[in-house]
Amino acid sequence: MSATRHRSDGHEEIVALDALPLSAAIRRRELSCREVMQAYLAQIERFNPRVNAIVSLQAESRLLAQADERDRQLARGEWLGWMHGMPQAIKDLAATSGIPTTLGSPLFAGQVPEHDAIVVERVKSSGAIVIGKTNVPEFGLGSQTYNPLFGATACAYDERLSAGGSSGGAAAALALHLVPVADGSDMMGSLRNPAAFNNVIGFRPSQGRVPFDDSADLFFDQLGYEGPMGRSVRDTALLLSVQAGADRRAPLSIAEPGARFAAPLERDFEGIRLGWLGDLDGYLPMQDGILQLCQRALGDFRSLGCEIEEANLGFAPERLWECWRTLRHWLVAGSLGGVHADPAKRALLKPEALWEVENGLRLGADAVFRASVIRSDWYRAIGRLFERYDYLLLPSAQVFPFAKETPWPRSIEGVAMDTYHRWMEVVVPGSLSGCPVANVQAGFNAEGLPMGLQIIGPHQADFAVLQLAHAYERASRWFERQPSPLLAN
Numbered sequence: 256m257s258a259t260r261h262r263s264d265g266h267e268e269i270v271a272l273d274a275l276p277l278s279a280a281i282r283r284r285e286l287s288c289r290e291v292m293q294a295y296l297a298q299i300e301r302f303n304p305r306v307n308a309i310v311s312l313q314a315e316s317r318l319l320a321q322a323d324e325r326d327r328q329l330a331r332g333e334w335l336g337w338m339h340g341m342p343q344a345i346k347d348l349a350a351t352s353g354i355p356t357t358l359g360s361p362l363f364a365g366q367v368p369e370h371d372a373i374v375v376e377r378v379k380s381s382g383a384i385v386i387g388k389t390n391v392p393e394f395g396l397g398s399q400t401y402n403p404l405f406g407a408t409a410c411a412y413d414e415r416l417s418a419g420g421s422s423g424g425a426a427a428a429l430a431l432h433l434v435p436v437a438d439g440s441d442m443m444g445s446l447r448n449p450a451a452f453n454n455v456i457g458f459r460p461s462q463g464r465v466p467f468d469d470s471a472d473l474f475f476d477q478l479g480y481e482g483p484m485g486r487s488v489r490d491t492a493l494l495l496s497v498q499a500g501a502d503r504r505a506p507l508s509i510a511e512p513g514a515r516f517a518a519p520l521e522r523d524f525e526g527i528r529l530g531w532l533g534d535l536d537g538y539l540p541m542q543d544g545i546l547q548l549c550q551r552a553l554g555d556f557r558s559l560g561c562e563i564e565e566a567n568l569g570f571a572p573e574r575l576w577e578c579w580r581t582l583r584h585w586l587v588a589g590s591l592g593g594v595h596a597d598p599a600k601r602a603l604l605k606p607e608a609l610w611e612v613e614n615g616l617r618l619g620a621d622a623v624f625r626a627s628v629i630r631s632d633w634y635r636a637i638g639r640l641f642e643r644y645d646y647l648l649l650p651s652a653q654v655f656p657f658a659k660e661t662p663w664p665r666s667i668e669g670v671a672m673d674t675y676h677r678w679m680e681v682v683v684p685g686s687l688s689g690c691p692v693a694n695v696q697a698g699f700n701a702e703g704l705p706m707g708l709q710i711i712g713p714h715q716a717d718f719a720v721l722q723l724a725h726a727y728e729r730a731s732r733w734f735e736r737q738p739s740p741l742l743a744n
Contacts, residue, residue, distance in 0.1 A: 266294030274435035274490040278337045281329070288325040288340030292318055292384065295342045299386075299433050305741060306409040306418065308428040309344050311355045312387040318342075321384045337493060337517075339382030344434050346425055347388040348395050349481070350469055351375050354385065359393040359402035361603050362594060372469045373505065374438055374481050374498050381497045389424030389437060393605050394591065395479075398448040398652075398679050399663055400424055407659040411453045411739040412705055416656035419449030425484050426453040430739050432486075436494045442479030443583070444651070444682030447694040450484060451651035451707025454696050454734055456491045456724065457484045461715045462689035465498045466505030473506055476586055478686060486734055488693075488725040492516045495717070515718060520725035524559040527723070530566030530644035532684075538572045539681055540670040542654045544700045549650045549708050552697040555730040556648075566644060568684065570636040574629050579683045580674075581618065581626035588615020607662075607675045630687050634714075637688045641713045646723055651694045651707035653681050685709060691717040693724040696733035703740070705733075 269291055272280070280286040296315055303309050325340040345351045348358055350368040352375075357363045371379065379385065390408045392400050400423025401407035408423040410416040411430030418427040422439030426449035429437050439446045441459040450457030460482045470476045483494035499513030531553060534541050553563055588611065594600045595612045604612075640647060654664050664678045665671065672678045685692040691714075694707040710727075712720035728734075 336381030
């Protein structure tokens, strides 16, 4: 599209572009960085009040000044990278210099870091302009994005419902074209559940793929990873190309350069073996309609030439849950134990955070060691699964989007949820494995609510997972077929 057409038709055509063609138009100077910033700010002004996805939005004058500087750089022949001049909102768990980083907690309402997290450094180095933050649940705990500072984030497909979490703000912002791509993070499905709830792509990379230095501990804290989200797999992979790659500040980071993920994703999948895990042989309760949607989506994989068979974990899911609870208690208690020790600060923690910390403080070293052994056993077990299958598939969530006033689902099809995160258990096998996992769109139920499907690949096979996700996306085209109804009004 020409710049003339963009200018005559208004901002809608600019924000409708995928990130890759948007980047190309900026580099060719068919679109100015100022035009792009104005278009996205107009889109945010129009739709963000309906979903509350972007918080701590920076002043328009400041953002336009940065966009003008990006234009001057291009005029001088300086191109910083594929994100040059593109607006980017950072998940409100990652440190961002000069912009509040609240973690969704009143305890950090006034926190303005002086430094950037590694992922923020890298998008800025690629030319992105940070416009603000995306909303999160308090401390990222729970797959429901609400907090006492900013309120709840709504689903892009029904503003009465939850966007999921903890990258709920990022997912809703993407679906409504408030940002071209989005960063997120995932401990317990936070790049997968909200992507499923908002019909976008989320990618949890292999352990160590995206370097992370915002934790006091750099060695044991290995359950949560940062990663990319996008409206397409191609855009998601391109953001990963910026995020990935070793950093001396992250001792367990993978050395392979991120540039690999900018390569073409096309591949032949004839004869590739997929294992369908479903509801783990009836172990996981699923809201009616989810399994049916995902099973129908398997037809698109078959159309690629993939061979699909029902698979079994070969591992007791109860052991995975025991392991998960113990390690999560331990890590949350480690990060929030100091806050909990202060009665005044403790009073400002949400009940779920208190529960995690208090259970963690009661743990002994033997319990933590046993949990780590279970995780090690599971890593060996999933390795055996990948001797039989090239990829594993299962749903991305156990429920469809629910009322945003509900802190968490208390039951699924009559089965009581005994913790605030039991309804998210379907993501635990992927999280504990350290393997790469993509959420792809699986379709919609009769009420027009989206669902997603997890693609799990062997450890460090991130590119291969993105290739299958890309091929499936081209076969299914759910984002094109069913955009957010909010965009029409």
